[in-house]
Amino acid sequence: xxxxxxxxxxxxxxxxxxxxxxxxxxxxxxxxxxxxxxxxxxxxxxxxxxxxxxxxxxxxxxxxxxxxxxxxxxxxxxxxxxxxxxxxxxxxxxxxxxxxxxxxxxxxxxxxxxxxxxxxxxxxxxxxxxxxxxxxxxxxxxxxxxxxxxxxxxxxxxxxxxxxxxxxxxxxxxxxxxxxxxxxxxxxxxxxxxxxxxxxxxxxxxxxxxxxxxxxxxxxxxxxxxxxxxxxxxxxxxxxxxxxxxxxxxxxxxxxxxxxxxxxxxxxxxxxxxxx
Amino acid sequence: xxxxxxxxxxxxxxxxxxxxxxxxxxxxxxxxxxxxxxxxxxxxxxxxxxxxxxxxxxxxxxxxxxxxxxxxxxxxxxxxxxxxxxxxxxxxxxxxxxxxxxxxxxxxxxxxxxxxxxxxxxxxxxxxxxxxxxxxxxxxxxxxxxxxxxxxxxxxxxxxxxxxxxxxxxxxxxxxxxxxxxxxxxxxxxxxxxxxxxxxxxxxxxxxxxxxxxxxxxxxxxxxxxxxxxxxxxxxxxxxxxxxxxxxxxxxxxxxxxxxxxxxxxxxxxxxxxxxxxxxxxxxxxxxxxxxxxxxxxxxxxxxxxxxxxxxxxxxxxxxxxxxxxxxxxxxxxxxxxxxxxxxxxxxxxxxxxxxxxxxxxxxxxxxxxxxxxxxxxxxxxxxxxxxxxxxxx
Ligand SMILES: Nc1ncnc2c1ncn2[C@@H]1O[C@H](COP(=O)(O)OP(=O)(O)OP(=O)(O)O)[C@@H](O)[C@H]1O
Ligand SMILES: [Mg+2]
Numbered sequence: 001x002x003x004x005x006x007x008x009x010x011x012x013x014x015x016x017x018x019x020x021x022x023x024x025x026x027x028x029x030x031x032x033x034x035x036x037x038x039x040x041x042x043x044x045x046x047x048x049x050x051x052x053x054x055x056x057x058x059x060x061x062x063x064x065x066x067x068x069x070x071x072x073x074x075x076x077x078x079x080x081x082x083x084x085x086x087x088x089x090x091x092x093x094x095x096x097x098x099x100x101x102x103x104x105x106x107x108x109x110x111x112x113x114x115x116x117x118x119x120x121x122x123x124x125x126x127x128x129x130x131x132x133x134x135x136x137x138x139x140x141x142x143x144x145x146x147x148x149x150x151x152x153x154x155x156x157x158x159x160x161x162x163x164x165x166x167x168x169x170x171x172x173x174x175x176x177x178x179x180x181x182x183x184x185x186x187x188x189x190x191x192x193x194x195x196x197x198x199x200x201x202x203x204x205x206x207x208x209x210x211x212x213x214x215x216x217x218x219x220x221x222x223x224x225x226x227x228x229x230x231x232x233x234x235x236x237x238x239x240x241x242x243x244x245x246x247x248x249x250x251x252x253x254x255x256x257x258x259x260x261x262x263x264x265x266x267x268x269x270x271x272x273x274x275x276x
Numbered sequence: 277x278x279x280x281x282x283x284x285x286x287x288x289x290x291x292x293x294x295x296x297x298x299x300x301x302x303x304x305x306x307x308x309x310x311x312x313x314x315x316x317x318x319x320x321x322x323x324x325x326x327x328x329x330x331x332x333x334x335x336x337x338x339x340x341x342x343x344x345x346x347x348x349x350x351x352x353x354x355x356x357x358x359x360x361x362x363x364x365x366x367x368x369x370x371x372x373x374x375x376x377x378x379x380x381x382x383x384x385x386x387x388x389x390x391x392x393x394x395x396x397x398x399x400x401x402x403x404x405x406x407x408x409x410x411x412x413x414x415x416x417x418x419x420x421x422x423x424x425x426x427x428x429x430x431x432x433x434x435x436x437x438x439x440x441x442x443x444x445x446x447x448x449x450x451x452x453x454x455x456x457x458x459x460x461x462x463x464x465x466x467x468x469x470x471x472x473x474x475x476x477x478x479x480x481x482x483x484x485x486x487x488x489x490x491x492x493x494x495x496x497x498x499x500x501x502x503x504x505x506x507x508x509x510x511x512x513x514x515x516x517x518x519x520x521x522x523x524x525x526x527x528x529x530x531x532x533x534x535x536x537x538x539x540x541x542x543x544x545x546x547x548x549x550x551x552x553x554x555x556x557x558x559x560x561x562x563x564x565x566x567x568x569x570x571x572x573x574x575x576x577x578x579x580x581x582x583x584x585x586x587x588x589x590x591x592x593x594x595x596x597x598x599x600x601x602x603x604x605x606x607x608x609x610x611x612x613x614x615x616x617x618x619x620x621x622x623x624x625x626x627x628x629x630x631x632x633x634x635x636x637x638x639x640x641x642x643x644x645x646x647x648x649x650x651x652x653x654x655x656x657x658x659x660x661x662x663x664x665x666x667x668x669x670x
Contacts (some may be wrong), residue, residue, distance in 0.1 A: 009374070041310075043529075046422070074518055111292055156563070176389075176391075178388070178389050178391035179391050179393060179394070180385045181347075181352055181385075181387065181391060182385070182387060182391035182392070182393070182431070182452075183393075183404075183460075184350060184352055184379070185379060185383075185385040186379060186380065186384070186404060186405040186408060186452075187375075187376045187378075187379035187380035187408065187409070188408050189376065189408070192408045192641075196404075196408070197393060200395045201393070201394060203395075227440070
């Protein structure tokens with residue numbers, strides 16, 4: 001049979017990208033580094049207890065009193081385990097990666113909802129991105145950006161992009177046909193159509209995509225500790241490598257708490273919009 | 277002069293529209309074309325004129341092209357070929373900006389399932405057309421309030437659409453269309469999704485509004501009674517073609533072909549008009565939980581000799597006669613149990629009124645119109661049947 005070395009072609013392609021688009025990778029690196037460090041700095045200058053209360057307040061606003069209490073107790077627990085610095089570092093990475101994912105992903109979803117052709121091209125790419133084992137993204141990430149937080153964020157962005165693109169696309173396509181017709185029949189421009197009719201109606205579903213994206217980002221950020229992105233992932237990794245059950249458990253618990261808080265808060269955002 | 281002039285309009289759905297137009301001109305039918313080319317004929321060579329201030333109804337079976345036709349008028353559907361001249365301009369030649377302008381100022385549309393913006397309040401829905409034109413907030417609120425008043429929805433400005441009943445939602449749809457003060461109102465089966473009684477109410481109110489506003493209305497329906505009641509003129513469509521245009525009387529007495537004839541079932545209205553069309557809301561009802569005293573009082577108040585009984589879900593329970601109620605009061609009874617008569621004359625809303633005649637002749641009570649769930653929709657008194665047959669307003 002044929003002997004196609006697809007893997008080695010891909011390697012050649014990646015190396016070629018690195019050689020020829022170095023300026024682009026430098027740019028991406030600067031953007032990512034800037035936003036991660038910025039958010040981390042901000043979270044670190046605020047005193048821990050105030051930050052915890054602020055998170056509690058946010059949870060209360062968008063969700064319920066129960067979630068607020070859980071948030072405060074959970075974060076206090078993390079602090080008492082001595083994992084605050086790592087948690088902040090992980091959170092900064094998750095937030096900046098998710099933010100960039102959303103700025104790219106939501107417009108991609110919007111374009112896909114408007115153009116069947118674009119949708120057809122995008123679909124297999126998203127399938128590929130979603131099913132490729134997460135670890136595989138670490139290799140080109142390291143090639144382009146060496147070790148540290150930036151390749152971690154890069155891999156996270158790729159890995160967590162599909163849900164928000166898919167759900168944005170779906171949400172806009174699901175806006176009832178008659179409602180879209182009504183918008184057109186009154187002489188809306190396509191911009192008015194998008195911002196006054198389609199996006200507001202699609203918002204709850206888009207926010208469900210945002211929620212999934214943030215959850216995936218958190219899971220990937222932990223994996224990316226393997227390429228030196230630090231944070232809670234590093235604690236878990238050390239627990240595994242050094243057979244320290246206590247350390248591994250504490251790191252894992254902190255990840256779970258963080259995940260639940262982020263999940264409830266983003267879900268709360270979606271529900272607020274649904275209720276309206 | 278006519279306000280709207282449609283000439284040789286075609287709309288083909290599919291990949292070979294121009295070729296299909298040629299085949300249609302050669303006389304092939306919609307089915308033949310579908311088999312041969314896989315394309316669907318939406319509109320085939322439609323030509324008609326609508327006058328300023330006219331109430332023009334388009335009628336036809338499902339799939340006959342009514343929705344496609346009305347959507348060509350504001351180009352929600354892009355016609356294949358033909359001319360649509362409104363106020364002297366061929367709107368098929370209008371560019372994007374011109375078209376936007378026509379939709380904003382000249383033509384508004386009301387939709388079958390209302391097409392309201394679910395995330396906007398009633399007033400924000402009504403303001404939408406003005407908002408996207410950049411009318412300043414104060415002025416558009418003022419105009420929106422006027423429109424809301426016109427359709428009788430005052431007090432509901434800040435409700436969300438999903439908090440309103442179907443009839444009220446369609447009032448919002450109507451107010452939204454009127455807020456722009458358009459010359460032309462397009463209504464695609466605007467009342468088809470409403471309950472029969474609400475529907476009749478909306479028809480009456482639309483006629484009343486129209487007598488004041490004198491808009492040019494294109495109204496689509498597949499319901500003969502609605503068409504006869506509303507239309508100054510009626511166009512009947514079949515397979516994308518307009519097969520007859522005329523007044524209600526023309527259509528009833530001179531149907532152009534068998535299709536139209538079937539539609540109007542010759543002039544014998546007793547076979548066309550349904551129970552639904554002539555029923556009316558009972559002036560008074562009592563609940564199965566009420567006692568004989570309430571029953572007697574309500575009958576006296578309304579000068580009835582009998583009164584219908586429903587449960588809290590409007591399910592028909594039976595009827596109570598005044599003499600039985602008086603006896604029950606004398607006997608000191610508290611419930612209707614012993615005096616309620618379960619065997620009452622009933623009919624479905626689809627029943628033709630000719631079939632109601634025998635029942636009406638023998639029964640002492642009005643006929644109850646119920647749906648499959650036994651919900652009481654309305655009642656029919658003997659006089660309504662006769663008026664229905666001779667075509668008088670009920
Ligand atoms: N977007 C479309 N693509 C393909 N075919 C269509 C499209 N819209 C309508 N058609 C076809 O055009 C024909 C006319 O449809 P239209 O919706 O205008 O009928 P109608 O008279 O409004 O029917 P109804 O009473 O069911 O609303 C039908 O055969 C329909 O299948
Ligand atoms: Mg239709």
